[in-house]
Each structure stands twice: as structure tokens, then as C-alpha cells.
Amino acid sequence: MNIVLVGTQWGDEGKGKVIDILSAQVDVIMRYQGGSNAGHTVVVDGREFIFHLIPSGILHKGKICCIGSGVVVDPEMLNKEIEGLSKAGINIDNRLKISSLAHVILPYHKILDKLRETKRTNKIGTTGRGIGPCYADKINRCGIRMQDLLSPAILKDKLEDNLKEKNEILKKVYQHPGFKFADIYKNYLNYGRSASKYICDTVKLLNREIAQGKDVLFEGAQGTFLDIDFGTYPFVTSSSTIAGGACIGSGVSPRAIDKIIGIAKAYTTRVGEGPFPTEFEPKFEEFIRNKGKEFGATTGRPRRCGWFDSLMVKEAVMLSGITELAIMKMDVLDGLKSIKICTGYKYKGKIFREYPYDPEVLKKASCIYKEIPGWDENLSRIKDYQCLPKQAKNYLKILQDMLGAKITLVSVGSSREETIFS
Ligand code: IMP
Secondary structure (H helix, E strand, O other): OOEEEEEOOOOOOOHHHHHHHHHOOOOEEEEOOEOOOOOEEEEEOOEEEEEOOOOHHHHOOOOEEEEOOOEEEOHHHHHHHHHHHHHOOOOOOOOEEEEOOOEEOOHHHHHHHHHHHHHOOOOOOOOOOOHHHHHHHHHOOOOOEHHHHHOHHHHHHHHHHHHHHHHHHHHHHHOOOOOOHHHHHHHHHHHHHHHOOOEEOHHHHHHHHHHOOOOEEEEOOOOHHHOOOOOOOOOOOOOOOOOHHHHHOOOOOHHHOOEEEEEEEOOEEEOOOOOOOOEOOHHHHHHHHHHOOOEOOOOOOEOEEEOEEHHHHHHHHHHHOOOEEEEEOHHHHOOOOEEEEEEEEEEOOEEEOOOOOOHHHHHHOEEEEEEEEOOOOOHHHOOOHHHOOHHHHHHHHHHHHHHOOEEEEEEOOOOOOOEEEO
């Protein structure tokens, strides 16, 4: 069974936990888009691992973990993660596979990302990890790929060409001194040497594994509404975060995908700028942020918080063909007198029951809510769906009916054990 796992909101839905659970059941884990803008923390036997690039499935013995062609790789970050694993005594030889076609993040990408943000009036609130500029070079056909790091002559050619242009932009537009060719060249050849044993043709590898009947988990990063096409543009990331991105970012046919699972938080969060129709008022937002520990895993920024938006998640279900949903962090809603679900937007007298792509509506609409009673119980102690308080079951039933996908997992805490399968 080949499964794609996608976020249905603005990322940080809790994909890491579900990936960890599903990784145990598959042979190969494939990360297919994004870069070190993503991040999740996994705790195993009291040891903490923070991953930005390498699939956390690497902690499961014997699993093959791929970084696909659709990912943008920051080799400095990659080295840190490899070192961390090696220090912890986790053997990744023959298990970590990096696509030769994946694009490389260079120092000028990171600087340009940050400098662009300082100049813009309408800031995106990026993670500053060089993601946008690196994908821009990819599309602009001047990107440097992992395989280029293995070839001194090719790297020299490409880097010289790129630096000529980037240094001019840096100096003239941003009054930045620019970069020296020799420094980057030497460092990146070194990165290439240390990554060489992992760089390979992941397209053939993955297709071979699938042909042999092995199970693959395609691990999405970020979420549907950060998608470059269907997200709240321009407040999005620079890759295809919907399920279709799994094929593009890994080199397998859509026919190879058997199931698509969507991950949604029981409420909504967002990091960075952009419209957020169901956002809480500040006092309640702070309360939920602290209760749900809603701070960015990569940048530590406080996350904005709001009610569950059924228009968004319904759109995500449609865009990705989601048939199963995992609802995360239900326990954060414990003790609330009532809970609201957004069922429509109202703007200039018009009612929207389907997600509108009009940024003006998303920015200015008021929300129409269905309000239902909350529960007093502490959900994190509950192991069985039937034992959930009736109000919690009611909430899940309403969501399931609205969204048109079966809720098969409910998370009530951060540990593997605090998970209810239904
Ligand atoms: P970038 O991906 O760094 O270019 O950032 C673009 C937007 O996506 C910003 O609003 C970020 O906060 C957001 N973003 C990127 N990665 C993540 C993530 O993993 N979780 C949540 N938001 C993210």
C-alpha cells in the first residue's frame, strides 16, 4: 500500500506523529517537497531528535528514507542531521537516499530570502531558510542540483555564472557585500564529498521498490494552504504541498498511489503573514497557544490560532483526494464550554459555503459558525473511541459529515500511546 500524507491547513497539523506511526508499517519513506522550512521533533527513549530534511522514519530500524527530487536541500542542515544521528549511534548507511536531482540551497538563497523580506511592504513572513529563492532558481533553470556537487567542473561553471548575477543583485539592490566564489566552491565540494554515499537515482530506486510490492509512505511537508498554486498566495511556500506534489517530487506515477490521508488539527494554526478568517481574538488566542504549545518548530515563532475551518479542510479533501483524516490535538480543546466550527464566510452580504480563492474575501469576510458544547474530561487518558465523551464524539461526527472523509485517527497527546484509532 502506497500512502500519501498531506497537511490540510497551514502546516504544523501534527504530521510528524502520524508519519512516525505509519513509518513502522512501510518499507520506504519518501519526503517529496519543501526543505528545512519544515521541522519536527521526535522523542525516542528520552532522546530528542529534530528533523528538517531527513524523514523521521530513519529512527525506525531497516527503513529506507529518501529525500526526493522535489525537495530543496540545505547541505549544512543535512550534515547536522546526519551528525546527530551518527552521534546517537543510528546507522543510516544504505538507508538514507538523496535524489541526485534535488536542488541545493546556497548561502545567497538564504541571504536573499531574508533581505527580500526586509524590503517588502507586504511581508510573507518566510522562515528565512532560502526556500523561495532556491525554488525560483530551479524554475529559472539556473539551480544547482545535488549531483552537481559531485562534479568540480560543473559546479564551478554553474556557481560562477550564478554568483555573477547574485552578487550584483546583492550589492546594487540590497547593499550587501556579496559572496566569494572560492569560499562557497570549497564548502560545497566538501558537502558533496560527505553526501556522495547517499546521493543516487531515487527515481529508479523508488519505482523498483514499488514494482516489488514494497510499501511507500510519501511524506508531505507544510500544508494545503501553503501550496504555491492553491494556497493563500502570495502568503505561501514555494512548492506543491498537495498530494499531486508527491508524484512530481519523487518521480512515481499517480497510478502508484493507493491512499491519501489528510492531517488536520482540531482547530487551526498559522505561522507567518496572510489571511486567517477564523483567527481567535488575542486573549483566547494566547490561551490556546500556550495550552497547545503553538510555537514554530523551525523558527520558534508564536503560531496564530483559530477555530476549525471546514471550508478549508473540505477544499483540501477535494484537492488531494483525501479519503481518511487524522484529527490532531483534540485534547487542547478539553475544558472549553463550547467549540465553534466555521461553516461559511459572509462578505458584502454574500454567503460562501465553499472555499473562495478571492484574497479580498479571505481577508475581510466574517465567519458563520456552528457552535456545539465542549467537554470537561481530559481526553489524553482515553484509549478507545467509544470511551470519548459524547460531546467529543459529536464534534468528530460533525467534522466527518462536513468534510466527506472518514476520521480514522484521533490524537489526544504528543506520545504514540495517546492516539485513538477509529
Ligand atoms: P518559506 O517556506 O520559508 O518560504 O515561508 C513561506 C510561508 O510558509 C511562511 O508563512 C512560513 O511561515 C510558512 N511555512 C513554511 N514552512 C512551514 C512549516 O513547516 N509549518 C508552518 N508554516 C510554514
